[in-house]
Amino acid sequence: MSEQIVYALEVFANGLMSGVLYALVALGFVLIYKASGIFNFAQGVMALFAAMTLVGIQNGQVPFAHLINAVLGTHIHHFGWHIHSVLALIFTVGVMILLAVAIQRFVFRHLVGQEPIILFMATIGLAYFLEGFSDLMWNSEIKTLKFCVAEGTCLPQGMNMAIDEAAYNAFGTGFFIDNLDISAAIVAVMLVIALVAFSQYTKQGRAMRAVADDHQAALSVGISLNFIWILVWSVAGFVALVAGIMWGAKSGVQFSLSLIALKALPVLMLGGFTSIPGAIVGGLIIGVGEKMFEYCFGTGQCFGGIINLGGATENWFAYVLALVFLVFRPQGLFGEKIIERV
Amino acid sequence: MKKIFVTAIAGLMAASPVMADLVFPSLSYRTGPYAAGGIPFADGYTDYFTLLNERDGGIGGVKVSVPECETGYNTEKGVECYESTKGEGALVYQPLSTGITYQLIPKTTADDIPMHTMGYGRTSAANGDVFSHTFNYPGSYWNGASGGVNYLLETNGGDISGKKIALVYHNSAYGKEPIRTLEELQKKHGFELSLLPVDHPGQEQKSQWLQIRREKPDYVMMWGWGVMNQVAIQEAANIRFPMENFIGIWWSGAEHDVLPAGDKANGYKALTFHNVGRDFPVFADIQKYVVDAGKAAGAGDQVGNVLYNRGLYAAMLAAEAAKTAQEIHGTKDITASMMRDGMEALEITEEKMAALGMPNFGPSFSVSCENHGGPGLVGVTQWDASSKTWSLISDFKATDIDVIGALIAEDSGAYASENNIASNCN
Numbered sequence: 166m167s168e169q170i171v172y173a174l175e176v177f178a179n180g181l182m183s184g185v186l187y188a189l190v191a192l193g194f195v196l197i198y199k200a201s202g203i204f205n206f207a208q209g210v211m212a213l214f215a216a217m218t219l220v221g222i223q224n225g226q227v228p229f230a231h232l233i234n235a236v237l238g239t240h241i242h243h244f245g246w247h248i249h250s251v252l253a254l255i256f257t258v259g260v261m262i263l264l265a266v267a268i269q270r271f272v273f274r275h276l277v278g279q280e281p282i283i284l285f286m287a288t289i290g291l292a293y294f295l296e297g298f299s300d301l302m303w304n305s306e307i308k309t310l311k312f313c314v315a316e317g318t319c320l321p322q323g324m325n326m327a328i329d330e331a332a333y334n335a336f337g338t339g340f341f342i343d344n345l346d347i348s349a350a351i352v353a354v355m356l357v358i359a360l361v362a363f364s365q366y367t368k369q370g371r372a373m374r375a376v377a378d379d380h381q382a383a384l385s386v387g388i389s390l391n392f393i394w395i396l397v398w399s400v401a402g403f404v405a406l407v408a409g410i411m412w413g414a415k416s417g418v419q420f421s422l423s424l425i426a427l428k429a430l431p432v433l434m435l436g437g438f439t440s441i442p443g444a445i446v447g448g449l450i451i452g453v454g455e456k457m458f459e460y461c462f463g464t465g466q467c468f469g470g471i472i473n474l475g476g477a478t479e480n481w482f483a484y485v486l487a488l489v490f491l492v493f494r495p496q497g498l499f500g501e502k503i504i505e506r507v
Numbered sequence: 508m509k510k511i512f513v514t515a516i517a518g519l520m521a522a523s524p525v526m527a528d529l530v531f532p533s534l535s536y537r538t539g540p541y542a543a544g545g546i547p548f549a550d551g552y553t554d555y556f557t558l559l560n561e562r563d564g565g566i567g568g569v570k571v572s573v574p575e576c577e578t579g580y581n582t583e584k585g586v587e588c589y590e591s592t593k594g595e596g597a598l599v600y601q602p603l604s605t606g607i608t609y610q611l612i613p614k615t616t617a618d619d620i621p622m623h624t625m626g627y628g629r630t631s632a633a634n635g636d637v638f639s640h641t642f643n644y645p646g647s648y649w650n651g652a653s654g655g656v657n658y659l660l661e662t663n664g665g666d667i668s669g670k671k672i673a674l675v676y677h678n679s680a681y682g683k684e685p686i687r688t689l690e691e692l693q694k695k696h697g698f699e700l701s702l703l704p705v706d707h708p709g710q711e712q713k714s715q716w717l718q719i720r721r722e723k724p725d726y727v728m729m730w731g732w733g734v735m736n737q738v739a740i741q742e743a744a745n746i747r748f749p750m751e752n753f754i755g756i757w758w759s760g761a762e763h764d765v766l767p768a769g770d771k772a773n774g775y776k777a778l779t780f781h782n783v784g785r786d787f788p789v790f791a792d793i794q795k796y797v798v799d800a801g802k803a804a805g806a807g808d809q810v811g812n813v814l815y816n817r818g819l820y821a822a823m824l825a826a827e828a829a830k831t832a833q834e835i836h837g838t839k840d841i842t843a844s845m846m847r848d849g850m851e852a853l854e855i856t857e858e859k860m861a862a863l864g865m866p867n868f869g870p871s872f873s874v875s876c877e878n879h880g881g882p883g884l885v886g887v888t889q890w891d892a893s894s895k896t897w898s899l900i901s902d903f904k905a906t907d908i909d910v911i912g913a914l915i916a917e918d919s920g921a922y923a924s925e926n927n928i929a930s931n932c933n
Binding site: 172175176179183230231234238242296297300305306307309310311322323324339341343412415416417419420421424425428456459460463464475476477479480 | 537538539540542543546678702703704705706708710711713714715717718720721733734737738741744745746747763766767769771801806808
């Protein structure tokens with residue numbers, strides 16, 4: 166096999182891996198939209214808040230330390246402990262559940278029956294609030310995220326040497342796959358299986374699906390909308406936490422994590438706003454599409470380099486790709502076709 | 508009785524001249540995606556002036572005030588900050604953003620307020636004959652590009668012909684700044700240059716680093732800011748690119764840029780125009796008069812960090828220019844126009860820096876009407892992951908003035924003709 170083909174395959178495989186990371190973010194959007202019809206603009210900021218909370222708890226950081234010090238003239242920053250990652254994860258899930266309760270109690274309970282655009286605008290407000298709240302609670306410094314399930318068993322990073330060596334032996338050239346991306350793919354598969362199992366085989370999951378299908382009908386059979394929405398926001402919070410861990414492990418936990426939502430939008434446009442498999446497939450298509458386009462036309466590696474756009478095509482090409490799909494399937498690949506009859 | 512009291516007060520006020528504060532606004536960004544870089548700079552800038560107030564009673568006996576305005580690294584907000592603070596008697600602006608700098612160049616010139624863009628902004632503003640109110644001493648991006656190439660020449664026995672250098676840059680006006688200079692230097696030294704743009708914010712760089720893996724450049728230079736830095740260093744570690752061959756500009760060389768990559772970032776290098784660490788007498792004073800006194804701008808945990816030192820250095824240069832202005836004009840209560848004169852006559856010597864508790868903190872230099880850019884000396888720092896410290900591994904050295912000077916003349920000449928600017932120095 167020629168080196169050029171191996172390189173193309175390497176780009177393709179890395180595109181798939183990037184797609185999994187995009188899908189992780191998109192999943193949170195889908196869950197909330199499917200159950201409540203709300204496009205949650207704050208999903209990216211939830212990932213930031215969740216990751217900051219995880220690192221803060223792990224490192225024993227005192228929440229609101231700057232505020233406390235400014236008001237009381239103290240100099241406290243840390244409790245002086247370091248909590249095991251798994252324990253910190255459990256506490257963080259607890260915080261995300263509390264956040265879901267607060268969001269439902271103080272924001273959306275007062276907006277029942279409002280137009281979707283009002284609900285959407287409420288999530289924009291929520292995003293800005295959470296941004297500031299995260300900074301105030303855990304400060305703006307970049308935090309290093311090290312997630313270990315046991316001593317010496319941490320979230321791996323760096324080139325997978327086994328794949329690289331196998332490719333070298335077979336084709337005479339290496340093959341780069343990041344261990345973190347492999348971990349993200351495994352976690353994403355487990356997450357999707359868990360979400361599908363939860364929604365198919367548990368009472369709460371079936372209630373969630375009933376609410377997603379028809380609010381009024383669900384209410385009429387005694388399902389509590391309040392409870393289901395808290396449940397959905399909690400699950401979306403957990404998905405945001407997973408996305409925050411995966412992205413934060415690479416770049417450090419910092420404000421820019423909130424911008425990963427931008428990567429999910431073309432995935433949602435392509436996969437549909439109401440489909441969990443759509444988020445996964447959409448993520449993979451966008452990931453592969455943007456990487457292959459950059460490889461072929463961004464850097465002029467294909468067709469003798471007749472088209473070389475000079476790079477940095479990924480951000481805009483993802484949206485172009487999604488728009489092309491929308492021309493043929495306006496509801497997205499897996500979205501529900503909405504037919505409104507007069 | 509009341510009449511006597513009022514007369515006495517009026518007499519007292521007439522007898523003693525009123526000294527207003529010297530105002531040095533800080534256009535900072537403590538929020539948003541670039542806050543991690545904005546906070547230490549703003550802390551260093553404010554803490555130095557607090558030190559002068561607490562230890563020396565201000566500058567020349569006049570207290571200093573540093574009103575802070577949050578820009579969020581947003582150009583529109585930066586301009587709003589300028590408009591809302593210039594009426595307070597602002598002496599000099601340090602916008603800490605190339606975008607804001609470009610917007611403020613005509614405004615500050617019209618308002619007769621100087622602007623200092625140290626190591627950023629419009630490089631050709633070094634030509635004071637055209638840019639009367641903008642100063643970018645002691646160095647600019649083009650000095651950075653040339654300094655990086657000079658360092659590679661030095662480590663390759665003076666010959667880098669045939670070597671491959673990749674530039675990974677933020678796909679913005681800031682990131683594109685060094686390209687012209689590097690292209691000129693490519694012609695002169697015969698190295699191969701490849702350009703790899705990264706879109707804002709820079710969280711996803713897989714394509715660029717796969718390309719680097721394929722093309723195997725000898726060196727990678729980086730013009731990044733914010734999350735782009737951390738991701739690039741992590742990706743370089745992932746593909747096992749040798750860190751000692753990876754050199755960032757001074758905005759890609761702070762502690763928070765390398766810490767997320769852990770031990771794998773060991774050996775990464777960054778260019779600089781000032782010294783690093785806290786092994787300078789001034790920090791003992793900062794600790795005593797500012798941090799321990801509870802008057803630090805932040806939590807006091809940034810003292811000695813690379814960007815804190817940069818803010819401190821910027822404040823020191825501003826304070827020295829204010830002193831020069833006071834001497835030139837024979838008054839303690841200087842205006843922005845006088846401050847501009849002080850900046851243009853600024854002379855920084857090693858003796859002066861040593862007296863300030865900052866020996867060898869930066870290069871010695873002097874500013875003139877024609878040269879607002881200073882000497883453009885560039886040093887190199889390297890990260891030691893085990894001790895988590897930066898150290899200066901190459902002293903401040905001269906850059907290629909022949910190449911840079913011609914580019915400055917070309918760019919500033921174009922600006923002058925577009926804006927009908929006559930010579931300021933004749």
